[in-house]
Amino acid sequence: MFDVFGTVVDWRTSIIQECEDFGKHRNLDIDWSKFVDEWRAGYRPAIDAIRLEGARWRVLDDVHREILLELLNRYSILLSDSEIEHLNKSWHRLHPWKDSVNGLIELNKMFITATLSNGNMSLLTNMAKFARLPWTCILSAELFKHYKPDPETYTEAASVLGLNIDEVMMVASHKMDILAAKECGLVTAYINRPYEFGDYFTEFDQIEESIDYWAPDIESLAEQLRNK
Amino acid sequence: MFDVFGTVVDWRTSIIQECEDFGKHRNLDIDWSKFVDEWRAGYRPAIDAIRLEGARWRVLDDVHREILLELLNRYSILLSDSEIEHLNKSWHRLHPWKDSVNGLIELNKMFITATLSNGNMSLLTNMAKFARLPWTCILSAELFKHYKPDPETYTEAASVLGLNIDEVMMVASHKMDILAAKECGLVTAYINRPYEFGDYFTEFDQIEESIDYWAPDIESLAEQLRNK
Numbered sequence: 001m002f003d004v005f006g007t008v009v010d011w012r013t014s015i016i017q018e019c020e021d022f023g024k025h026r027n028l029d030i031d032w033s034k035f036v037d038e039w040r041a042g043y044r045p046a047i048d049a050i051r052l053e054g055a056r057w058r059v060l061d062d063v064h065r066e067i068l069l070e071l072l073n074r075y076s077i078l079l080s081d082s083e084i085e086h087l088n089k090s091w092h093r094l095h096p097w098k099d100s101v102n103g104l105i106e107l108n109k110m111f112i113t114a115t116l117s118n119g120n121m122s123l124l125t126n127m128a129k130f131a132r133l134p135w136t137c138i139l140s141a142e143l144f145k146h147y148k149p150d151p152e153t154y155t156e157a158a159s160v161l162g163l164n165i166d167e168v169m170m171v172a173s174h175k176m177d178i179l180a181a182k183e184c185g186l187v188t189a190y191i192n193r194p195y196e197f198g199d200y201f202t203e204f205d206q207i208e209e210s211i212d213y214w215a216p217d218i219e220s221l222a223e224q225l226r227n228k
Numbered sequence: 229m230f231d232v233f234g235t236v237v238d239w240r241t242s243i244i245q246e247c248e249d250f251g252k253h254r255n256l257d258i259d260w261s262k263f264v265d266e267w268r269a270g271y272r273p274a275i276d277a278i279r280l281e282g283a284r285w286r287v288l289d290d291v292h293r294e295i296l297l298e299l300l301n302r303y304s305i306l307l308s309d310s311e312i313e314h315l316n317k318s319w320h321r322l323h324p325w326k327d328s329v330n331g332l333i334e335l336n337k338m339f340i341t342a343t344l345s346n347g348n349m350s351l352l353t354n355m356a357k358f359a360r361l362p363w364t365c366i367l368s369a370e371l372f373k374h375y376k377p378d379p380e381t382y383t384e385a386a387s388v389l390g391l392n393i394d395e396v397m398m399v400a401s402h403k404m405d406i407l408a409a410k411e412c413g414l415v416t417a418y419i420n421r422p423y424e425f426g427d428y429f430t431e432f433d434q435i436e437e438s439i440d441y442w443a444p445d446i447e448s449l450a451e452q453l454r455n456k
Contacts, residue, residue, distance in 0.1 A: 061390075112357055114353075120390075121389065121390075122389050122391075123390075124365075125340060125364055125365045126340075126390075128364055128365065129340055129364055135365070136353055136356055136357055137353045137356065137365065138365040142388070160349045161353060162354075163350075
């Protein structure tokens with residue numbers, strides 16, 4: 001099971017490109033990298049409010065839209081409903097890292113591959129189509145009404161696949177995801193994506209105890225598992 | 229969205245083969261075609277008891293197991309738990325009709341393809357892997373706690389994909405599925421599978437009003453949609 005944003009797709013470069021194209025088209029002079037970083041920065045607090053503070057359940061598309069509306073307001077950008085929808089749906093059109101598709105093809109020769117993302121089902125399905133990600137099946141926090149890193153997300157995903165928790169590997173490029181999955185009893189694989197947030201940054205050492213596999217990309221993970 | 233049993237996979241031939249192999253291995257002298265037809269005959273009443281008579285929700289694997297246990301008892305066949313599990317899981321190992329995989333590959337060039345089956349998520353996921361069915365995503369009655377032909381199954385499946393109901397096509401080889409989908413406002417395609425139940429039997433005329441497309445197989449449906 002794969003985390004998607006950052007682990008499989010390069011959301012930041014993709015969204016900045018979408019926003020820049022849109023800004024050019026609309027003649028808007030905005031620092032779009034900053035805009036996108038602020039958009040993403042709104043994600044974790046909104047999800048945690050749902051997870052921990054009893055805020056009502058919303059799918060990620062709705063969370064993204066709420067943050068976007070606030071940002072547009074702050075930047076004094078006035079858009080039509082369909083323009084807002086177009087920008088918000090750019091999260092459905094994310095490009096994979098260059099190893100992701102081939103890595104999944106290799107893994108599919110040995111395993112079932114699934115998403116386990118906080119993205120909603122339609123977002124993940126449209127993205128699978130757009131980015132040609134050959135998942136065996138798509139699983140989302142939406143199905144369990146629990147966002148990662150709630151333990152229910154991991155345990156119910158294993159359960160819906162009819163698998164014991166230790167028969168499932170969580171693949172992610174974020175410490176939070178890895179630690180929560182490990183806590184639940186899943187096997188863990190860390191993919192190092194040092195450019196997810198722009199500048200080089202690496203989160204996890206190869207020697208950390210909570211990771212069972214450490215790989216620079218998904219193709220390399222497939223190779224490690226093939227040679228096991 | 230595809231119905232799966234009968235429409236995409238030849239469940240009857242597959243299960244009979246699994247049972248015959250098992251019977252040979254165990255030296256059981258049983259008319260397995262009759263056994264399998266009785267197994268399948270238990271399906272609709274059990275599903276309808278859940279849909280219409282307030283019987284508690286169970287996933288299809290559990291429904292299959294209940295019917296199997298009753299049958300084994302009736303046939304005086306004594307099996308171990310792991311043998312029962314193996315037989316029951318034969319519903320996860322169904323072979324596609326010969327056009328199904330290529331038909332889906334062609335449809336995937338134009339559309340998102342998804343299951344919409346009464347089979348549970350793990351059954352459909354394992355079957356996708358076994359039969360190499362390249363779904364964009366897997367949707368199941370299990371997600372909506374409504375079995376087809378309850379309207380909720382169709383409407384909630386469209387909703388989870390973020391689509392309007394008339395943007396979705398239901399592909400099925402059964403009148404019941406087609407009529408219920410049509411009633412909900414989906415586009416419908418009927419695939420004629422005259423050998424699903426063994427002897428030649430065809431359910432739907434090409435001229436029936438409730439079908440928008442009529443095709444002898446999935447490759448032909450893809451061709452019709454490509455040339456539209």
